[in-house]
Amino acid sequence: MHSKTHPVHSSAEALRYPWESHPGEDQVVEVAPGVLWLRLKLPFRLNHVNIYLLADGDGWTAVDSGFGNEESIAAWTRLLEGPLQHVKIARLIVTHSHPDHVGLAGWIVERFNCPLLMSQVEYLQSVYHQNRGSEERLNAQRQFFRRHGMDETLTDKLLGRGQDYLKRVSILPPSYRRISHGDEIQIGSRRFKVITGGGHALDQVMLYCASDKLFLSADQVLSKISPNVSVWAVEPDQNSLGEYLASLASLTTTLPYDALVLPGHGVPFYGLKTRIKQLADHHEERCRMIAEACLQEPKTSAQLVPVVFHKHALDPHQMGFAAGELIAHVNYMLVEGRLTAEAIDGVFHYRTT
Numbered sequence: 001m002h003s004k005t006h007p008v009h010s011s012a013e014a015l016r017y018p019w020e021s022h023p024g025e026d027q028v029v030e031v032a033p034g035v036l037w038l039r040l041k042l043p044f045r046l047n048h049v050n051i052y053l054l055a056d057g058d059g060w061t062a063v064d065s066g067f068g069n070e071e072s073i074a075a076w077t078r079l080l081e082g083p084l085q086h087v088k089i090a091r092l093i094v095t096h097s098h099p100d101h102v103g104l105a106g107w108i109v110e111r112f113n114c115p116l117l118m119s120q121v122e123y124l125q126s127v128y129h130q131n132r133g134s135e136e137r138l139n140a141q142r143q144f145f146r147r148h149g150m151d152e153t154l155t156d157k158l159l160g161r162g163q164d165y166l167k168r169v170s171i172l173p174p175s176y177r178r179i180s181h182g183d184e185i186q187i188g189s190r191r192f193k194v195i196t197g198g199g200h201a202l203d204q205v206m207l208y209c210a211s212d213k214l215f216l217s218a219d220q221v222l223s224k225i226s227p228n229v230s231v232w233a234v235e236p237d238q239n240s241l242g243e244y245l246a247s248l249a250s251l252t253t254t255l256p257y258d259a260l261v262l263p264g265h266g267v268p269f270y271g272l273k274t275r276i277k278q279l280a281d282h283h284e285e286r287c288r289m290i291a292e293a294c295l296q297e298p299k300t301s302a303q304l305v306p307v308v309f310h311k312h313a314l315d316p317h318q319m320g321f322a323a324g325e326l327i328a329h330v331n332y333m334l335v336e337g338r339l340t341a342e343a344i345d346g347v348f349h350y351r352t353t
């Protein structure tokens, strides 16, 4: 892209992965002076999460905590007795409320007696996840999936998955310190700007250090996979995909093309703008598939899932995400005026305008 007007940028904008291999279970990799990268295993197809440690005076600021299970605690303990022996965590920043990121916040805060920093929305969302599973909420979710044409068997599977997944956290610390979009935080010798964005989570925290061009992108921009962008029963008309695309557009205009991106999953990379374009194109491609499928006759979300996700056989965990993602695309297209909705027997049917 821009090859005529910006010949210098074109090769720099290509995706580059300086560390093609990731740290092993008992390893830590220094990706920049005073920036350590480690990864913890996850019991899903997405099988790991990245944690970053930022030198912070005598201590370290940890970014994200890992999933709340015994294996992650064992992995942290091995690292803290091995390559991280010298590390005292002075602050914990959690980027968002998903259990692979916030899961061990309670454990770390207790072990190091350190403060937890989160955006207000993500902290409250974590509290909300920890108290889920009431009968009223299950009924609301059932009704939501029914409106999208999902049958009862599938709905039961999806609900089983959700309860199990989102509650896998250690007890959330009862207090936190708020960080908000636009804040500046001094971490050791570096100054980081707090950027938040919606779409994958409600108000996910990213950190950008302009002097060293380091961008901790959390799950908003991942190196090789597309972050889940979903709509759930709690806010059935949410335009999460619109929010996500707006966040990507803002990142691409405010951040430089040659920042080192440190994502929540996958490997660090260069080529932020190229990656953002790929992610936006990927969603546009899905919208085109939906528009095409709803051209001749109206379709439900349940009927559209196999149109968009035809390549994969989905287990219930993935199916839950696929249904939520599909509805996110449909809601976005409704807002954009590309689809209209009609309820037939209480089930939404979509038609291309």
Ligand SMILES: [Zn+2]
Residues within 6 Å of the ligand: 049, 098, 100, 101, 219, 264, 265
């Ligand atoms: Zn994640």
